[in-house]
Amino acid sequence: MPIISVIVPAYNAEQTILETITSVQQQTFSDFELIVINDGSTDRTLELLSTVKDHRLKIFSYPNGGVPVARNRGIFQATGDFIAFLDADDLWTPDKLELQLAALQQHPDAGVVYSWAYYMDEKGESFNADNPIFFAGNVYAQLLVNDFIVSGSNCLIRKQAIESVGEFDPALSCAEDWDYWLRLAAHWPFCVVPKPQIFYRISSNSASSKVEVMEKCNLIVIDRGFQSAPPELQFLKNQSLANTYRYSAHLYLMRVSSADAAKQAVKNLWMAILLYPPILREIWTRNLLIKALLIQLVSPKVSRPLIQFISKLRTIRQSRLQQSRT
Numbered sequence: 561m562p563i564i565s566v567i568v569p570a571y572n573a574e575q576t577i578l579e580t581i582t583s584v585q586q587q588t589f590s591d592f593e594l595i596v597i598n599d600g601s602t603d604r605t606l607e608l609l610s611t612v613k614d615h616r617l618k619i620f621s622y623p624n625g626g627v628p629v630a631r632n633r634g635i636f637q638a639t640g641d642f643i644a645f646l647d648a649d650d651l652w653t654p655d656k657l658e659l660q661l662a663a664l665q666q667h668p669d670a671g672v673v674y675s676w677a678y679y680m681d682e683k684g685e686s687f688n689a690d691n692p693i694f695f696a697g698n699v700y701a702q703l704l705v706n707d708f709i710v711s712g713s714n715c716l717i718r719k720q721a722i723e724s725v726g727e728f729d730p731a732l733s734c735a736e737d738w739d740y741w742l743r744l745a746a747h748w749p750f751c752v753v754p755k756p757q758i759f760y761r762i763s764s765n766s767a768s769s770k771v772e773v774m775e776k777c778n779l780i781v782i783d784r785g786f787q788s789a790p791p792e793l794q795f796l797k798n799q800s801l802a803n804t805y806r807y808s809a810h811l812y813l814m815r816v817s818s819a820d821a822a823k824q825a826v827k828n829l830w831m832a833i834l835l836y837p838p839i840l841r842e843i844w845t846r847n848l849l850i851k852a853l854l855i856q857l858v859s860p861k862v863s864r865p866l867i868q869f870i871s872k873l874r875t876i877r878q879s880r881l882q883q884s885r886t
Contacts, residue, residue, distance in 0.1 A: 562616070564592040564642045564657055564716070567634030569627050570609075571599040573648035576761070578608055583651040583759075585614060589658040593618060597634045600624030605648075627712070628728035628736040635722060643717050645737075650713040651680075651759035659753045660716040670696075671721030671748025672741070675757035677710045682763060689756050696752050700745040701793050703738075704785050705800050711760040712737035721748045735777035742785045775808040775828075802836035805829070806845060813851050822855035 566584055570577055577596075584594055594614065598606055598621040609619055622633055631645055642661065646652065656675065663673045677690045690710055695702045702708060709715060725743040728736045744750075782804060786797045809825035809832070829849055833840050840846065 561639045561641075562591050562593040563640055564589070564644060564661065565634075565638035565640035566592050566594050566644050566646060566657075567631060567638060568594065568596045568646050568648055569599055569630030569634065570596055570601060570605050570648040571624060571627075571630070572601050572603045572605060574601075574604040574608055576649040577605055578612070580646060580648050580651060581609070581612055581617070583654075584646065586654045587652070587657045588655050589661060592616060592657065593638070593640060595620065595634050595637050597622065597630040597637075599626070599630040626730065626733060628730045628732060631712075632727040632730070635727065638719070641719050643719055643722055644715065646713045647711070647761075649761045649763075650711060651761075652713070653755075653757045653759075656757040657716065659755065659757070663751050663753050664716065664718065667749070667751040669749055670751040671718045671724075672744050672750045673716050673753060674709050674714045674750065675753040675755055677714060677758040677760045678756050680759050680761050682761060687759070692754065694752060694754060695750065697749045698745070699750045700742070700789070701796060703742050703745050704782075704789060704793060705796050706803050707735075707738040707741065709737070709741050711758050713760065714758050715741070717744065718748075724748070732777050732780065734774045735781045738778070739781045739784065742781065742788075746788060771808055771811045774811065775804065778804040778807070798835045799839075802832040802839045805832040805835070806839060806848065809848050809852065810844075813848060813855070819856055822852045825852040826856070 568580065568584075573580075581594070581596075584592070594617045596609060596617065596619045598609070598619060600621075600623045606619070606621065609617075618637070620633065620637060622630070625633070627647075634645075635643065642664065644657065644660075660673045660675065664670055667673075676692060679688045679690065693708045695708060721744055724747055725740070728740050732739060779801070782797070782800050786794060786800075789796075805828040809828040812821040812825040812828070825848065829845065829852065832845070
């Protein structure tokens, strides 16, 4: 039996599935099975998968059930001692499995290991590294405040840990991975590979309704998390809620190019500030406020290029600062 089971839920993933599969095949650690759950695809996903010649690849087709259901179906099929999830549009660096497995072997009490992530655009042409995070051991408090793991494609998990917490919640259409990390963190220590190893693809989906659904799911996860949290962590709830409202504001500004979206972003930002005033000290909050007010003052067509130019300058500045520290 393989040491690691890699589970890839795939729904209408013809644009990215082969690139994702290749990033698994190129792993320096090779003792894995690659389980693709075809989640009722109606495009060429299955046809493309049939061109992959690899004895480690196993394809299972089901009616569409959504990502949580597809992951649960993958868990049912998995035979490895460790399980990794990879979304059909994300990628891994070649050393992802090797270094994460080594970390869990070095920390036999830990149930989960995570790495850092790169954010990439829809075409896979632009990359930004996430902020370095070093949380390890009991990370429940940090996860309550913010989903610092970023992506459902990140973690490698002991099968015993998965068996101890059960399945992903199929009722959550998004944020199901944050909910799952919290459930794991309540019972198992985490460890970290301090290196970017996940390429997380950011969708350009522009529907404001999608942002509203994501916000709703995040709020459900927060309520659940604090219902289970001990009394000494309850003071963190307002900070957690503020982070979610700020993130929703970010999504409105990034994905929905309209004055109405900017108005909703401002509303969310004020909610965040009221809940947790110290959030206004953070540069990200102030930048979001400036962007939202700028879009409201001038048309999105005029403000968007200016905002992109400012963001580019900030990225260059951050890159130079990181280089000066190394």
